[in-house]
Amino acid sequence: xxxxxxxxxxxxxxxxxxxxxxxxxxxxxxxxxxxxxxxxxxxxxxxxxxxxxxxxxxxxxxxxxxxxxxxxxxxxxxxxxxxxxxxxxxxxxxxxxxxxxxxxxxxxxxxxxxxxxxxxxxxxxxxxxxxxxxxxxxxxxxxxxxxxxxxxxxxxxxxxxxxxxxxxxxxxxxxxxxxxxxxxxxxxxxxxxxxxxxxxxxxxxxxxxxxxxxxxxxxxxxxxxxxxxxxxxxxxxxxxxxxxxxxxxxxxxxxxxxxxxxxxxxxxxxxxxxxxxxxxxxxxxxxxxxxxxxxxx
Amino acid sequence: xxxxxxxxxxxxxxxxxxxxxxxxxxxxxxxxxxxxxxxxxxxxxxxxxxxxxxxxxxxxxxxxxxxxxxxxxxxxxxxxxxxxxxxxxxxxxxxxxxxxxxxxxxxxxxxxxxxxxxxxxxxxxxxxxxxxxxxxxxxxxxxxxxxxxxxxxxxxxxxxxxxxxxxxxxxxxxxxxxxxxxxxxxxxxxxxxxxxxxxxxxxxxxxxxxxxxxxxxxxxxxxxxxxxxxxxxxxxxxxxxxxxxxxxxxxxxxxxxxxxxxxxxxxxxxxxxxxxxxxxxxxxxxxxxxxxxxxxx
Numbered sequence: 001x002x003x004x005x006x007x008x009x010x011x012x013x014x015x016x017x018x019x020x021x022x023x024x025x026x027x028x029x030x031x032x033x034x035x036x037x038x039x040x041x042x043x044x045x046x047x048x049x050x051x052x053x054x055x056x057x058x059x060x061x062x063x064x065x066x067x068x069x070x071x072x073x074x075x076x077x078x079x080x081x082x083x084x085x086x087x088x089x090x091x092x093x094x095x096x097x098x099x100x101x102x103x104x105x106x107x108x109x110x111x112x113x114x115x116x117x118x119x120x121x122x123x124x125x126x127x128x129x130x131x132x133x134x135x136x137x138x139x140x141x142x143x144x145x146x147x148x149x150x151x152x153x154x155x156x157x158x159x160x161x162x163x164x165x166x167x168x169x170x171x172x173x174x175x176x177x178x179x180x181x182x183x184x185x186x187x188x189x190x191x192x193x194x195x196x197x198x199x200x201x202x203x204x205x206x207x208x209x210x211x212x213x214x215x216x217x218x219x220x221x222x223x224x225x226x227x228x229x230x231x232x233x234x235x236x237x238x239x240x241x242x243x244x245x246x247x248x249x250x251x252x253x254x255x256x257x258x259x260x261x262x263x264x265x266x267x268x269x270x271x272x273x274x275x276x277x278x279x280x281x282x283x284x285x286x287x288x289x290x291x292x293x294x295x296x297x
Numbered sequence: 298x299x300x301x302x303x304x305x306x307x308x309x310x311x312x313x314x315x316x317x318x319x320x321x322x323x324x325x326x327x328x329x330x331x332x333x334x335x336x337x338x339x340x341x342x343x344x345x346x347x348x349x350x351x352x353x354x355x356x357x358x359x360x361x362x363x364x365x366x367x368x369x370x371x372x373x374x375x376x377x378x379x380x381x382x383x384x385x386x387x388x389x390x391x392x393x394x395x396x397x398x399x400x401x402x403x404x405x406x407x408x409x410x411x412x413x414x415x416x417x418x419x420x421x422x423x424x425x426x427x428x429x430x431x432x433x434x435x436x437x438x439x440x441x442x443x444x445x446x447x448x449x450x451x452x453x454x455x456x457x458x459x460x461x462x463x464x465x466x467x468x469x470x471x472x473x474x475x476x477x478x479x480x481x482x483x484x485x486x487x488x489x490x491x492x493x494x495x496x497x498x499x500x501x502x503x504x505x506x507x508x509x510x511x512x513x514x515x516x517x518x519x520x521x522x523x524x525x526x527x528x529x530x531x532x533x534x535x536x537x538x539x540x541x542x543x544x545x546x547x548x549x550x551x552x553x554x555x556x557x558x559x560x561x562x563x564x565x566x567x568x569x570x571x572x573x574x575x576x577x578x579x580x581x582x583x584x585x586x587x588x589x590x591x592x593x594x
Contacts, residue, residue, distance in 0.1 A: 025446075025451065026450055026451055028451075029450065029451060029455050031455065031458055031459065031462065032458065032462065033450055033454065033455055033458040034450060037450060080413075084409055084410075084413060087406075087409065089404070089405035089406045089409060090406050090409065107386070108386035109384075109386045109387050109458075109461050110458065110461075112381055112384065112386060112387065112409065113381075113454050113457060113458050115413070116377075116381060116412070116413075116416065116449070116454050117449050117450035117454045117455075119413065119416055119417065120416065120445050120448050120449030120450070120454065121445070121449055121450065123420040123441060123445045124442060124445035124446060124449060126441075127438050127439075127441035127442035127445060128442050130434075130435075130438040130441075131435060131438040131439050131442055137427075137434040137435050137438050138427075138428060138434050140438060141424045141427040141428040141434050141437060141438065142424075142428050144420060144423075144424035144427075144441065145421060145424035145425050145428055148417050148418070148420045148421035148424060149322075149421060151417050152413070152414050152417030152418055152421060153323055153326065153330055153331060153334060153414035153417070153418065154322065154323055154325075154326060157330065157410050157413050157414045157417065158326050158328065158330055158414075160410060161328055161329065161330040161406075161407065161410050162328065164406050164407075165328070165329065
């Protein structure tokens with residue numbers, strides 16, 4: 001795809017407009033809670049998960065409208081996880097995307113509740129879409145179930161717990177990839193799978209896109225850890241070298257920077273192979289896979 | 298109803314058995330996270346919300362099986378909210394039901410994640426029930442939507458935020474009831490409504506039971522605040538008088554203990570009126586309404 005930047009920008013605008021509509025339903029409550037939720041949701045994220053969801057739908061011939069509520073739900077969940085991960089009791093981060101983290105801009109109690117509110121909002125959006133689109137309520141239930149499994153104690157939340165538990169311990173590359181698959185991979189994989197399912201993909205298409213999602217999910221975390229070593233702080237919006245300072249075990253720390261880069265490229269190549277059956281319609285997903293390891297932030 | 302104790306015990310056993318089954322799906326993950334989630338879920342709660350859900354279903358002629366996943370989801374949400382409310386950044390409580398709170402028994406990070414895991418689990422259970430009971434997926438979507446609205450930033454989470462914001466401020470009885478309706482009432486009301494909807498109630502029955510739920514929700518919070526003044530710490534499992542020590546505004550502090558008791562009785566009477574159309578099948582709900590203001594813990 002020649003112009004991923006334009007594609008990303010168009011999709012991000014669509015997603016932001018759809019996310020914006022969620023606040024209509026919270027109008028009677030103009031409190032710090034809603035402000036904190038919006039602050040973090042509108043802090044300039046790349047919207048990678050919803051974009052992947054839309055692009056996967058496109059690959060199987062679905063429309064953006066078919067899947068937009070799920071795309072929004074995925075971003076709501078991603079944002080909640082960042083707020084909670086940044087808390088003092090967790091990773092204790094002061095900056096996120098170059099801005100004060102939610103508990104710094106507001107306070108800890110507000111940040112905990114803003115995360116809770118965003119997580120709950122995700123399932124509100126999914127259920128609301130399902131009951132409005134009466135044509136296929138079972139698909140929305142299926143997708144809600146899969147997203148909950150990927151986000152909760154069998155997915156992302158479990159991954160964050162493991163990440164905290166292994167601090168300072170020796171682990172193998174296999175254990176690290178299990179942890180990262182849960183912490184970051186599961187939600188990225190389900191973003192792609194959700195798009196494929198709601199976009200109307202057949203079982204083979206859904207399986208291929210799910211495999212694509214799994215590969216890029218792992219590649220994404222590797223790329224993040226590589227940026228933490230050699231990224232530019234003014235571009236990524238947070239300090240560089242923090243993993244090393246915290247003696248955090250990452251791909252680069254375990255197998256070295258060059259090996260980690262090779263592994264990320266290998267994962268992206270595996271992801272691209274899964275797209276072969278989709279012809280032109282898979283091009284945005286191919287460009288996104290490459291972007292994941294080439295991005296500077 | 299002559300023997301509420303036996304009724305409660307039977308329902309609690311059924312609910313606990315159903316909750317127990319959730320852990321089968323988390324088997325590959327025997328980590329501190331799952332332990333912390335179970336620790337709080339199995340800390341001896343009264344299961345009031347799921348019991349109300351089952352009793353409402355019974356009142357409209359539904360079976361326990363029809364609504365059990367929703368009953369479980371409500372208890373998962375209630376438990377998560379207790380864990381997060383007890384955190385040092387929130388109410389900073391060390392004891393809950395006579396046992397160390399989750400962040401005391403484990404640590405703060407684990408408690409935050411255990412809450413996140415339980416909240417996500419609630420929506421997993423709802424979606425899972427909906428996709429398995431293919432007869433009426435739309436009802437499960439409707440219920441998921443209503444529960445999310447009652448639990449999130451337009452319900453319970455908003456109520457907790459308001460509760461923290463008004464600390465030390467002068468508020469009116471009306472403002473206090475709005476806050477308490479969100480913080481405690483919304484989830485109790487939706488527990489009853491969910492049972493009525495999934496149990497197959499007609500619109501008039503659902504409306505009557507929703508009104509019943511709203512009245513007992515407010516009565517429940519008043520009764521809690523009254524117990525905080527004159528309850529026995531060895532029975533309620535936490536210190537008494539903490540509201541007064543924290544200069545927390547409650548029904549008793551605002552209108553006096555006797556007036557608060559009269560208001561609670563008035564609310565329960567209004568709730569009982571709503572049950573008149575249900576004859577014998579409404580008896581458990583009537584007994585539960587009385588229990589809410591007569592309980593000692």
